[in-house]
Amino acid sequence: MIKRIRSWWRHKDNPNVVEITSENIPQHVAIIMDGNGRWAKRLGLPRIVGHQSGMKAVKRATIAADELGIKYLTMYAFSTENWKRPKDEVDFLMRLPQEFLAIELDELIQKNVQIRMMGDKEGLPKHTLDAMEKAIKLTENNDGLVLNFALNYGGRKEITDCMSMIGREIEAGRLRAEEINSQWVEDHLQSTGLPDPDLLIRTSGEMRVSNFMLWQLAYSELWFTDIYWPEFNKNHLHDAVAEYQRRTRRYGGLS
Ligand code: IPE
Ligand code: IPE
Ligand code: MG
Helix, strand or coil, X not given: CEEEEECCXXXXXXXXXXXXXXXXXXXXXXXXXXXXXXXXHXXXXXXXXXXXXXXXXXXXXXXXXXXXXXXXXXXXXXXXXXXXXXXXXXXXHHHHHHHHHHHHHHHHHHCCCEXXXXXXXXXXXXXXXXXXXXXXXXXXXXXXXXXXXXXXXXXXXXXXXXXXXXXXXXXXXXXXXXXXXXXHHHHCCCCCCCCCCCEEEECCCCCCCCXXXXXXXXXXXXXXXXXXXXXXXXXXXXXXXXXXXXXXXXXXXXX
């Protein structure tokens, strides 16, 4: 079955329509939501207005992903390096999850969305963690879209934690070096239970991964756009998925 999805987003072959086939929808889409600050700056507004507006884009992306039949959506919301920012901005960002959930959780529950989180819980303020844990608990039996927030997440920290776990298991005599393989590593990363992202989206024109899912992105298709995150809407997601469907994934083999 071919689904034609009308889009205002211009596509080079046809200005009005992007074609997406329902047979090759990426199972897991990961998004580096970047450009909130620059979006606000362009409008002469404080950076936090950009973050506030970016929250609405999270909702739009979630609904659009669900409509397309994407199964897992991972959103990079706060990196282990974002603590370097001014305290006011960090405090604001740490209040956003609870604000987002206060507004959207009921609808997400109705839509059968399951909320998850990866990242270091220890570093988060109690109010942020409480809001996330409540949402995770309330949605744990939902079997629709998995909405996975990367909050206080860093790819290097995740891999380092995994290595130290290996060390401890070996020291305790519960693991032998020969037993460590890529499956073991995968089972002990924070993304355990999720397939690797098929498609990585980054907004704002930056073309780097900024310490995001370093292990898991090994064979992901990358899609970059110049638009800032608060501008992101369903047409951009459609465009990214349409481009994904034009790619040939070879995983080192031959097509
Ligand atoms: C993304 O937007 C949000 C976070 C990283 C928390 P930025 O805040 O990085 O916005 P820019 O990149 O400075 O424009
Ligand atoms: C990446 O964006 C982190 C998130 C989107 C949460 P940054 O804005 O922190 O990345 P850099 O500093 O431009 O690499
Ligand atoms: Mg940024």
